[in-house]
Amino acid sequence: MKCPICRHGETEKGFATVVLERYKTTLIFKQVPATVCNNCGEEFINETISSELFKTAKQAVEMGVQIDVREYLVAA
Numbered sequence: 001m002k003c004p005i006c007r008h009g010e011t012e013k014g015f016a017t018v019v020l021e022r023y024k025t026t027l028i029f030k031q032v033p034a035t036v037c038n039n040c041g042e043e044f045i046n047e048t049i050s051s052e053l054f055k056t057a058k059q060a061v062e063m064g065v066q067i068d069v070r071e072y073l074v075a076a
């Protein structure tokens, strides 16, 4: 699809690194499936995946995690 940010590039399947900060918790997710613009580099993550990330972040906050780096695991 055409990129809605720069309106020039095309989005392609790829991976993104997502950083979530909640209170004192910083979570870094690597290898998150995303579509990435080949022009401006904007990353688009679908709703299913982002709600999954938020859920994980909430658990980490409750557990008192300060910083964590993890790879996003695609549910088999």
Ligand SMILES: [Zn+2]
Binding pocket: 003, 004, 005, 006, 007, 008, 009, 037, 038, 039, 040, 041, 042
């Ligand atoms: Zn773009």
